[in-house]
Amino acid sequence: MKKLLVITSSMLLLAACGSTPKSQSTPLADNDAIPSWVFLPTSDTGLASSSCVAWGNNMSAARAQAIANAKADMALQIETRAKVMDKTLESQKQSGTEVSNHSSxxxxxxxxxxxxxxxxxxxxxxxxxxxxxxxxxxxxxxxxTQPIFDKLIKEAGVKLDPKAEAVLYKEFRTTKVTAELDAELKANKL
Structure with missing residues (x-):
């Protein structure tokens, strides 16, 4: 009786393992996996973005489209970081820190x-x-990203002391803007 119970339990366990649903993302070949940068593009020294496009058997067209889409996402990242800079300067004004009139x-x-x-x-x-x-x-x-930041400061006509500028650049570079960027991306996709 014990043997029958063990065999039945083993068969049920194997059957349960066989019914596990497949993942939505699968490699193209046994040795091919989706690179981590596809889902989490990062750069230690600047900005990073990734994009994937459906393969239509035309390497140059698909490559150009994937790169263009990734660059468009990067432009959105820059714009979102600029919005964060505006919010940071606005909060400095409210806290009494001197900031001259400037463009957004x-x-x-x-x-x-x-x-x-x-x-x-x-x-x-x-x-x-x-x-x-x-x-x-x-x-x-x-x-x-320093030249982008410098150009934003120059074009907006902002005059900052070095300490305030360093804080603003840190805000520009940090991942603090990730939440706002995600919200912006979701809003644009809807």
Whole structure:
């Protein structure tokens, strides 16, 4: 009786394991996996963005589209960071810190973002299967964000003391803007 119970339990366990649903994302081959940068693009020294497009058997068209989409996302990151800079300066004004009249960083960010994307370069290109569809993915990075920040300050006409500028640049570079960027991306996708 014990043997029958053990065998039955083992068979039920094996049957349960066999009914586990498959993952939505699968590798293209046994040795191919979706690179981590597809889902979490990062750069230690600047900005990073990734994008995947459906594979249509045309490498140059898919590559160009994936890179263009990643650059568009990077431009959105720059604009969102400019909004954070505006909020930071607004809070400094409310706390009594002297900040001269200036244009909004948000107002000048779109043009600066477009100009700055010339410095964004593709770092990685890879295939992945996402939602059971073959995709070509691109990772684009911009290593130095200081020129973008400096141009935002200049074009907005902001006069800051070095300490305030250092704090603002830290805000510009940190991941604090990630939540606002995510919210902005969701709002634009809806």
């Amino acid at each position: 960083f948000t107002q000048v960010s779109k043009q600066i973002a477009e100009q700055s994307l010339v410095g964004a370069i593709p770092k990685e290109i890879a295939f992945a299967r996402i939602d059971n569809q073959k995709q070509l993915c691109a990772l684009v990075t911009m290593d130095n």
